[in-house]
Amino acid sequence: MHQSEQDHALVLESRTVLPTDHGVFTTCAYTFGNVTHVAMLMGDPAQAEAPIVRMHSECLTGDTLGSHRCDCGDQLEAALQAIAAEGTGILLYLRGHEGRGIGLAAKLRAYALQDDGMDTVDANRALGLPDDARDYTAAAEMLRHLGIPTVRLLSSNPAKAEALTSLGITVADRVVLPVLDRPENSHYLQTKRRRMRHDPLAGRVSVQEDTFPVYRTLAEHPEIVAQLAQSADGFIAARGGDAEFVSGEADRTHLHRLRAAVDAVVVGATTVTRDDPQLTVRAV
DSSP states (O other): OBOOGGGTTEEEEEEEEEEETTEEEEEEEEEETTEEEEEEEESOGGGSSSOEEEEEEOOIIIIISOOSSSSHHHHHHHHHHHHHHHSOEEEEEETTOHHHHTOHHHHHHHHHHHHTTOOHHHHHHHTTOOSOOOOOHHHHHHHHHTTOOEEEEEOSOHHHHHHHHHTTOEEEEEEOOOOOOOTTTHHHHHHHHHHSOOOOSTTOOOHHHHHOHHHHHHHHSOOOOOOOOOOTTSOSSOTTSOOTTSSOHHHHHHHHHHHHHSSOOOOOHHHHHHHOOOOOOOOO
C-alpha cells in the first residue's frame, strides 16, 4: 500500500496481530528506503492526545542475544511493559540502527577497542565513524501514517526528541524508562550520560510510578508490606516445600516493583534453604 506523494518512500507491507508476554499488539511492517521496520500498537493510539511511543533502535546483541554490554534488551522489555500497563501506545522497532547506526560488524570492532580501555565515543571515532549515525525519518513517516502527530516519548536521549521535532512530530513530553545500570554496562551508560547528553540515573521519573502510584507511595512512606504468592488452586508451596514456580509472570513483576520501592526484603529461613532466592529487582 503506497502512501501519498509526500510519503512516497514509505510502504506498508503487512498488518497482523502479535501475541506477546506483554499482551497482543497490532503489528505493521513498513519499508522505507529499502529497510523494513516494525510498528507495534496496543489499543488505539490515534485516539489518544499524546500516546506513549518508544523509538527502539535495532540491537541484535542486546535484544536477541541477551548481551549486558548495553541496556537495549532491558529498554525493549521496559517499553513493552510500559505500553501494556498504559493500555495504549506504540513501539517502533527501527532496523538499520545497529550500534547507533554504524552496523553490526563495526559495533563489534568498537567493542574490541572498548575492551582495551576506550569508551564508546572514542571507539567510534578511532574507527573513523560518527558518534551517532542514526536517522529517524522512517519513524516520523510511520507516526504520520498511523495518525500520530503528538507523542510522549519513552527515552532518556534528548537527541531522539529533537530529531522527531525537526521532522514535524510534536514531543509533548519525554518519559525515562526505569532501567537500572548493570555492572557490565555501567561505564558505557555513564559515558552516554557524560558525553552524549543522556539523562542521569538520579532523579529519573518512572513511567511505572505514574501508571501505578501505589509503588511511589510505598517508596515515599515508611511501610511494611506483606506479600504472598499463591497458586490458582490455593497453594503457597509445592509438596517439597519450594515455592519457586507458584506464581506467574505478572505476579513476579508486581513482586519486583514492590522490592524496588522498599529498603529491605525479609524472608523466612525455610524460603532461603528451599528456594535460594536472589531477592533482587530484575523484572522492572
